[in-house]
Amino acid sequence: MAHKSDNSSASDQSLVRRAQRGDTAAFEELVARHRDKLYARAFSMVRNEDEAIDLSQEAWVKGWRRLKQFQGEASFVTWMTRIVMNLCLDHLRKQKRLRTDSIEQMDEELGGVERQMPAVSVNPAAGIERAELRAQIDQAMNQLTDAHRTVLVLHEFEGLEYKEVAKRMGCSIGTVMSRLFYARRRIAVLLGGLREELKA
Amino acid sequence: MNHQAELRLQAWLDGELPPGGAQAVAAWVQRDPEAAALARELGATKTALLGNEPERALPESREFYWSKIERELAPAEAPAPAHGRPAWLRGWVKFLAPAGILVILALLLFGPMLRSHHRPTLASTAEVESPLDDISSFTFDSESEGMTVIWVNTE
Numbered sequence: 001m002a003h004k005s006d007n008s009s010a011s012d013q014s015l016v017r018r019a020q021r022g023d024t025a026a027f028e029e030l031v032a033r034h035r036d037k038l039y040a041r042a043f044s045m046v047r048n049e050d051e052a053i054d055l056s057q058e059a060w061v062k063g064w065r066r067l068k069q070f071q072g073e074a075s076f077v078t079w080m081t082r083i084v085m086n087l088c089l090d091h092l093r094k095q096k097r098l099r100t101d102s103i104e105q106m107d108e109e110l111g112g113v114e115r116q117m118p119a120v121s122v123n124p125a126a127g128i129e130r131a132e133l134r135a136q137i138d139q140a141m142n143q144l145t146d147a148h149r150t151v152l153v154l155h156e157f158e159g160l161e162y163k164e165v166a167k168r169m170g171c172s173i174g175t176v177m178s179r180l181f182y183a184r185r186r187i188a189v190l191l192g193g194l195r196e197e198l199k200a
Numbered sequence: 201m202n203h204q205a206e207l208r209l210q211a212w213l214d215g216e217l218p219p220g221g222a223q224a225v226a227a228w229v230q231r232d233p234e235a236a237a238l239a240r241e242l243g244a245t246k247t248a249l250l251g252n253e254p255e256r257a258l259p260e261s262r263e264f265y266w267s268k269i270e271r272e273l274a275p276a277e278a279p280a281p282a283h284g285r286p287a288w289l290r291g292w293v294k295f296l297a298p299a300g301i302l303v304i305l306a307l308l309l310f311g312p313m314l315r316s317h318h319r320p321t322l323a324s325t326a327e328v329e330s331p332l333d334d335i336s337s338f339t340f341d342s343e344s345e346g347m348t349v350i351w352v353n354t355e
Contacts, residue, residue: 040256061272119237125248138254156249188245
């Protein structure tokens, strides 16, 4: 079995190959490398520290058990991210958090209050440090419902097309489009508001 | 602007419209300032979000986090029992053992019933001939009916 220091200089590909042969030390190195990314994605979706930790760990265990199926079409971390994302979706579904109540649903269909507001002219990314922008996005996303945040994560962060988002969330493409529109407009308003607060 | 038009505008920004539809929306955005303003806002939000998923460091040490994962990996890694049977045979044994127990139980429960079913019927009962020359008789014994019938012919 390879020593920890050998593992730290090895590529993901070679660690994956070794892990596929049952080398847990190689797998441990992969976990150490990408654990923050997986945890961050889980947190983006469930917005709860303990749940995000549990779901990310469950994803690693699942990844290990399915490792032989990984053929390297995508990068290892992309593959693992999809696993944690699916677990988060299942988790939200079990807790019925992807449903919207009737008022929210009506809001979605009509585009929400944000629809009536004039377009926000402030560019949220202009003249701001990346870390600060990320912190503001985090703050804004915290104010979205689970259903709206999930659409945003799947489309904007995971880069899935409308039909793929609809399939994963178990809803129609029209609902995805409405939710995405609502979520984007809300984010624009929230980020614009945060920028104004910073200026004041 | 109605909501359907807004959604079409958004789909155009996301590259989800077919070429013909995309050209029509692009032309509309060119001539309608309200549509142009909405397109700018949606585009800016999309750009701000792109590649800016909030980062978050795991609030657990490497060792502690891994130890919980490792515990879950252990059962899958447990060495196979040393009975030396090939994997396919172990699979069959796993299936056949409970099936065998069921068969034995079924035999114990239904065996006596089956035996009683196969007891000789009246028709197949043995015929006993009387040794007397002038009296002929036939005896039928049926265990299942619990009786014995004797015909005596004195003619």
